[in-house]
Amino acid sequence: MGLILGIITGALLLACALVAVWMVGAIYYDVCDGAKWGRWVLLAWAVGVIAMFVVWRPLWQPIVALLGAESLFLAWWYRQKPSHDRDWDPSAAVLPRAVIAGDAVTIENVRNLEYRSLDDFTPHWENRTYHLSNIKGVDVIFFDWGDGLRGHPALVFDIGRDGRICMSIEARITKGQKYSVLRSLYRQQELIFVAADERDVILRRTKFSERQWAYLYHLNSSVEELKRVFLDYVNMINQLYKSPRWYHVLFTNCTTSFYKLPSRQVRWDWRVIANARLDRALYKDGRLDRTLPFKELRRLAYLNDIANTAPAAGFGDHIRRELERRRHER
DSSP states (O other), rough: OOHHHHHHHHHHHEEEEHHHHHHHHHHIISSSSSSHHHHHHHHHHHHHHHHHOOOOHHHHOOOOOOHHHHHHHHHHTTTTOOOOOOOOOOGGOOEEEEEETTTTTEEEEEEEEHHHEEEEOOOOOOEEEEEGGGEEEEEEEEESSSSSSSEEEEEEEGGGGGOEEEEEEEEEEETTTTOOOOOOGGGTTTTEEEEOOHHHHHHHTTTTTSSSEEEEEEEEOOOOHHHHHHHHHHHHHHHHSSSOBBBBBTTBSHHHHHTTTSSOOOOOOOOGGGGGGGHHHHHTTTOOOOSSSSSHHHHHHBBBBHHHHOOOOTHHHHHHHHHHHHHHHH
């Protein structure tokens, strides 16, 4: 009996400790909004928890007290709601919306910013119409952050004479806020499905952000599959336009959100989280060109130097011609 009680007490103590550590970030970001004075609140919380276990006996009493405090905090935390009504960063201030009329899909507020820097740009939000019958193919761009783990994928749909449209699943940040892995573990950022000109999405990261390397691959896919995936994006754009959702770096990020789309199957793969290596997984699955070894394919897919010097007119056609020329000259 004593052994069982010891195991239960140990399990409860471990659970309390884990939640208490998680609450450090939740208090700092969600209660104190990341303010400097929040550090004093964190210190008070940590000292209070430690002191409670040092001076309070028997041990089960501080455990029960801490479980009660944590339960109340979690009840408050889960009651927080995502919102469209925030002081958004100008690049994420306008949500896209789609109107479907038979074969035609009109996407409103397609982002096409002309950057001078990340914070200085000329805004352009455009309405563009695409026809499902014109869908030809899709490319995936992987942005590698250089640490071997984190990255960001974006899909570029080739819709024939209607042009291309880039879909990028991102964290919607407020004005002055920077993307932060720690911050994105808490109720700090909403989810956004960006519909944009591919030049906007590429140059934002290759030319105007630090330490992001882009690789463009063609995805092997049937036209019918592409139509389903495109409509998945369109429907999710409209859902988010009506009902905001939280972004979470582990559970609702740029790759997990993709594999939750209706036409996708959940991918149980650690590279969905450590998505800087997802291109290797797609290569292994046969979704990328298998006529070359992966390392050579990746070298030839490197985009930064080509994109950063490409003309604005015909940007998409130019970068693909140059990538193809590099492949023939290897």
